Amino acid sequence: MFTLSQPAVVFNSVSKAFGSTQALENVSFEIPQGSVFGYIGPNGAGKTTTIKILVGLIQDFDGEVLVDGQNVSNERLNIHRMLGYLPQEVGFQEWRTVRQMLITFGRLSGLSHSEMDTRVNEVLETVGLPDVENRKIAHLSGGMKQKLHLAQCLLHQPELLVLDEPMSGLDPASRHQVRLIIRNLCQKGVTVLFSSHILSDVQDIATQVGILNNGQLLVVGTPDQIQSHFQLGNDIEIVVAEDSPICKNFAELPTIESAEELSFNRILLHLKPEVDIDRVIPNILEKLISEGCKLRSFNLVRPSLEEVYLKYVGGF
Amino acid sequence: MNFNILLLDEMSGFYKSKAMVALWIGLPVMTVILHALQPNAEGVPFLFIAGLLVSSMGGIIACVTLSTSICSDMNNHVYDLFLIRPVRKSSLLLAKFLAVLTCVLIAAALAFLAGYLLDYWTIGVSSDVVLQDTLNALSLGIAGISIACALGVLIGITFRSLSLAAIGGIYAGGQLSAIITLIPTLLPEWINPELFALLICIVVAPVILAVSIIIFERRQL
Structure with missing residues (x-):
């Protein structure tokens, strides 16, 4: 196991x-x-360059990369x-065939003959491929190959899992399955770094997020930290009863940038970015009540990771 | 330990991809076909044809097999999954080199054996002269195939294009085969051709392999 006193990576x-x-x-x-690092x-x-440096496939770089305190440049075989x-x-x-491939990689990863069959069956079960073990890899679909990729890296029960676009080519059900696998591994103490273009997946499972653009790491933090740190402005969604009047003159409040009517009983308020949420909410509630609105729901809508991401890398 | 796993894996790959069967059955069958097709082959021992075939084609087969196999594996990022395990880059190349060399040498031996048996069946026991010539051809063939294998590795890691790797393999393997078959006529009489073959096997092939490994170690996959 990793040494507890230091970061995994x-x-x-x-x-x-x-x-x-x-x-x-830099x-x-x-x-x-x-943790799960998205x-x-x-x-x-x-992203892939970062990952290849971490796993030792790129050895010629400046700086230092440590895995469990060991330098990847000097301790490659240990780290692997x-x-x-x-x-x-x-x-x-x-x-x-699927089984031959897993057995070869299992042996190379140090699995003994006695534990090989058990582990191969377990990982095939985990990724949902128990029925294709004797099929040639060339005859598998793209999604099945992607799951097989995942199976080979789980074989030797690694403490650090590095996944480059693990969700690509997967249907929604398979993506859900992979997210569950990552969550389960995280609960068992496995550290996961994964790259993805599917931001909802990152938001769903990552405990930490890093945003990279043009080779520069723009921000690192928990999804909440990143979302709250970025002053995109917060939204409030208000739902009133169907027979309730709906307040339309929110623009009178200086803290509100605009109001958007989503349906006859739903309204979305866009707050000015710099406002203090804790001071604004009582004002809005007071206004709703004073105008006789029958409130059914009042939700603070934080900017999604996608919005934050676009703001960072898209520059808008 | 991991080298043995890689070597067995490569051998298994050659067996399962039918390349081994094509070689092991192909070369002896070609010996028989060539003998049958040659209008002037009457009286020419099968062993002679086998020697000719191995020395002219063995090198090309070995070189092209290795160059295209390594080039294709590199293009498809096959090695990535090996190299993130406790496996050395040099082990990958050496395992492939040894697997192909072993397969081609067995094919050559089978071709000679087929030639010998057919001669025994048609003209009786081969004469000492024929056997000596066969031994010379066999030793030079082995030397040529070893060097061709090493060159195949070098070409495979050098070219990114599969067609270039194939063309390079054909040129290198073909020219090498031509040079090797000429060696006995170029050597002074006091040099034993078998010893010479052994010497170039021991010196040249490892040098080419060592250069290949150094390049491969430095190469970004």
Whole structure:
């Protein structure tokens, strides 16, 4: 197991250039043990480069990367024993069947003959592929191959799981299944770093999020920290009874930027970014009550991770 | 330990992909077909044809098999899943080299064996001269195939394009085969061709392999 006193992963001022292209610039972050780190950013931002440095596939870089306190540049073989990796793009030799492939990778990861069958059956069950163990990999669908990728990295029960776009090519049910697997692993103390373009998945399972753009890490924190830190402005959704009058002159309140009528009994208030929520809410409630509105629901709507992400990387 | 797993895995791959069957059955069958098709082959021992076939085709087969296999694996990022386990890059190349070398050498041995048995069946026991020539051809063939395998590895890790790797393999394997078959005529009489073959096997192939491994270690996959 990882040493409890230190972070599972540390990136310390990591930079990497491919020719004249700066893929990563001074990237620093830490991933606490047992957390799920969602790594997001547009195509070409440097996510896969970061991941390949972490798993030791890119060895020529500036800075320092530690896994459980061990430097990936010097302790590659040790680190590989505790690491599971799902690459974004990977091929399998066409002659392999699912079972043969898992047995080979299991042996290379140090599984003994006695535990091999059990583990292979377990991971196939976990990813939902128990019926295709004797099928050739070349005959699997894209989604099944993606699940097989996940199965191979779970085989040796790694303490650190690095997943590059694990949800890509999966249908909604399979994505749900992968999210459950990641959550279960996290509960067992496994540290997970995963990159994704599907921000709802990141928001759903990540305990920490890092946003990367043009090789620079723009922000790292819990989803809540990132969302509250970013002054996008908060919204309040108000629902009143169907036979209730609906208050329409919210613009009178100086703290409200605009009001949007979503339906005859639903209204969305866009608050000015700098306002203090705790002072605004009583004012709005007071106004609703004074105008005889029969309130049914009053929700503070925080900006979604997608909105925060777009604000960071899109510059709007 | 992991090297043994990789070697067995590569051998298993050659067996399951039918490449091994094509080689092991193909070369002896080609010996028989070539003998049957040659209008002037009457009286020419099968062993001679087998020697000719192995020395002319063994190198090309080995070189192209390795160069295209490694190039394809690299393009498809097959090695990524191996290299994130306790596996050395050099082990990947050496396992593939040894697997192909073993398969092609067994195919060559089967071709010679088929030639010997057919000669025994048609013209009786081969003469000492034929056997000596066969031994020379076999030793030079082994040397050529070893070096061709090493060159195949070097070409495979150098070219990103599969067609370029195949063309490179054909050129290198083909030219090498031509040079190897000429060696006995170029050597002074006091040099034993079998010993010479052994020497170049021991020196040249490992040097090419070592260069390949150094390049592969530095190469970004």
